[in-house]
């Protein structure tokens with residue numbers, strides 16, 4: 136039996152022995168030729184609303200199920216850290232761990248930019264990914280939060296002198312698995328029927344959500360627009376159910392969310408074409424830098440005000456419809472405002488300027504968007520050529536994916552820029568003779584269709 140099939144058989148046997156049920160109409164399939172690793176395929180026609188598999192809660196890997204929680208106090212750890220430490224612990228136990236056949240089916244390597252070389256990362260220049268990879272921050276957080284617990288418990292973790300680097304490697308594998316494979320699991324609550332106000336409800340909801348690894352549910356791939364299965368979180372088990380009829384031979388897809396290609400690549404290491412959820416981003420920093428000079432005495436005051444109002448974003452989103460975001464216009468107007476006007480009208484009177492475009496904001500936006508386009512490491516024409524090549528190696532696939540991300544973003548930036556360039560200040564009602572453009576009237580277009588005060 137080939138290694139791939141052996142691992143599958145051992146994993147499926149482990150699921151069954153531990154009370155999971157898997158429909159005979161599905162099986163694990165090798166999609167690595169498409170760069171998608173394992174996936175789940177329908178081996179017979181499946182109707183809508185059919186159970187594909189059911190996983191009993193004790194098979195989930197989380198701080199609720201790993202006995203590390205009984206050995207170390209994990210309650211002071213935040214975010215993913217409790218789960219990460221449990222995964223590192225279970226991994227270190229090797230075949231003694233209940234989840235050993237599960238670890239065997241999970242990948243050792245990842246295509247996410249976290250593991251790209253500096254040279255490969257250059258391909259992502261200008262995209263929304265570069266600032267968000269966070270490898271150094273993750274490593275710092277590991278050293279600060281997890282390493283002391285690992286080092287302090289040699290009876291639980293096989294620590295030898297100075298093997299932090301080996302644990303860092305395991306940490307990166309587990310971090311990547313949590314990022315791309317884990318689920319937010321919510322256990323249907325006992326208090327569900329109780330009368331609670333909205334705030335209590337939200338708190339309750341937050342309390343019940345656990346980040347967990349869900350064997351088998353995480354074998355489903357994602358394809359934008361092709362989602363045909365959904366995971367239901369029940370009291371005793373998690374059930375994957377078909378949400379559409381699925382034909383024999385079709386792949387069964389979960390959804391990882393409505394994600395743009397930059398997020399798909401950063402979190403999961405792949406991209407989707409076409410992807411209607413693509414966006415581009417303009418940093419708040421670049422907007423501030425363009426609108427207000429370093430030595431403008433009102434700069435800090437204005438920035439502080441906009442931050443207090445939640446108006447100044449780290450990143451402003453440009454959507455694929457190419458619309459000019461109103462929030463950017465509003466922020467730009469305040470940033471460019473003379474300090475006296477800001478203090479009397481905005482600060483005192485709390486009068487926020489409208490989010491209608493003006494000639495001044497148009498100029499600034501144009502410069503920001505042009506600068507954004509210039510950041511990408513190649514031209515649109517070059518990228519179109521590159522995309523004609525079919526990637527055959529992992530390296531070629533990484534580059535190809537980077538080109539897809541930046542082309543998608545560039546297209547959006549370009550379409551917003553086109554709109555900005557096309558915009559013309561509205562003709563004042565008085566000047567346009569109430570909108571009726573009679574020959575020779577003030578504001579009527581000259582014969583070549585240009586309004587008198589239009590800029591080129």
Ligand SMILES: C[S@@+](CC[C@H](N)C(=O)[O-])C[C@H]1O[C@@H](n2cnc3c(N)ncnc32)[C@H](O)[C@@H]1O
Nearest residue numbers: 170171172173315316353354355356357403405
């Ligand atoms: C939840 S796992 C799915 C199982 C995974 N394919 C495996 O072999 O273990 C998520 C990972 O699957 C891969 N994946 C999912 N959908 C994909 C797709 N449409 N194209 C390429 N890779 C995909 C990515 O590597 C992603 O990080």
